Amino acid sequence: MFSPRWLAVALRPLTSAVVALGAVGFPALAQLSVSPLVIESTASQGQGQGVIILSNTGETPTRLRVYAEPFTYGRDGLEVLTESDQDLTPYLLFSPRELVIEPGQTRMVRLAARLLPSLGEGEFRAIVFTESLETMPFGTDGNVTVGIIPRVGVTMYVRQGNVAPALEVLSATVQPEDGRIALLVANAGDATARPAVNWALVHNGTTQASGREGETTVIAGGDRNLMIDHTANQEPPLAPGTYTLSGTLTWTLDNRQETLPFSVPVTLPAP
Missing domain, CATH: 2.60.40.10 (Immunoglobulins)
Known part of the structure; x- marks a missing residue:
């Protein structure tokens, strides 16, 4: 079962832009488990790494894509950003970017961060989304058919140098x-x-x-x-x-x- 700290679902009416919703659960997601949900890495010689483990516990194959975006946490929760001074995504490599997981199969997505020396000390972060490549029917809004594209986010932090919370x-x-x-x-x-x-x-x-x-x-x-x-x-x-x-x-x-x-x-x- 999914037990994400933050779950986003994109609603795609045929005639409108994508809208993100938080903390929504759908039975169709129950066949996929994702761990861990938080990755923390200390950079050694400018490099940090992590692994996301994806398991298909259902009875049908699931098709997924993986991508990353900058984020922060506001006073009341997670906020996906378009840009950030702490953005890890320009320095983050991951493989594979798309995958099919058969029933009963477990796959790994390997993450590697390569920080530039010019960045200096600091913490850099990204949310790595695993998103279904299959739109799920969700109902209708008037005469407009609505579909959902579920995704779960794993937050990744890479710290370089002598940094600490206060x-x-x-x-x-x-x-x-x-x-x-x-x-x-x-x-x-x-x-x-x-x-x-x-x-x-x-x-x-x-x-x-x-x-x-x-x-x-x-x-x-x-x-x-x-x-x-x-x-x-x-x-x-x-x-x-x-x-x-x-x-x-x-x-x-x-x-x-x-x-x-x-x-x-x-x-x-x-x-």
């Missing part, structure tokens, strides 16, 4: 859409981090709720909302008021674990 927790606010807490984390460093969050909500000196949230990408030079679902298995709901949200961010850098304690106020509104 995380700081800025604030915590409750999102009006779904009631979750958005923990705003900035990364002033020159390398991306993917922190997990161990957290606790404390009111009048007593812990009212606690938990752990999985890894979320905080891009180098940017910031990101790390979403905390404090309402899960919480009965009755927490009373409105000002709480202290405290805990620890944890992430891996060069095979060692880094941590950052935090403590910020957050106001829970009335239901």
Whole structure:
């Protein structure tokens, strides 16, 4: 099964341009598995590498093409770009670019980045898409037939030189859409981090709720909302008021674990 961090589906009406949608799942994708979904490489003599493994677990062949685009992460999620100062795509080679995977077969796509010495130290990144070459029927929009072209993206980071993230927790606010807490984390460093969050909500000196949230990408030079679902298995709901949200961010850098304690106020509104 697909379990992508980010899945894009192109909708192609016969008379319109391509529109990208995020976080959409389709049963037709269930026959393909893709791993890993994040590739991190430290360049040695200007070269970094990685491998994407594609497996067809279905009963019919699947035809795919592979290509790369620059990207970043904004405060609320992934953004595919047309250009970027950290664009890895001009220096990225991969093979094959098109392939057919038979039922039960596993194929590899090899990635090789060759950075120019003139680039200096820094992090360079690309999202490598694996896209179906077969348009799937999706229904109609009036008299216009609509098809979908599913694709899954693997993010690749290649770091050259002495670079590192520098995380700081800025604030915590409750999102009006779904009631979750958005923990705003900035990364002033020159390398991306993917922190997990161990957290606790404390009111009048007593812990009212606690938990752990999985890894979320905080891009180098940017910031990101790390979403905390404090309402899960919480009965009755927490009373409105000002709480202290405290805990620890944890992430891996060069095979060692880094941590950052935090403590910020957050106001829970009335239901």
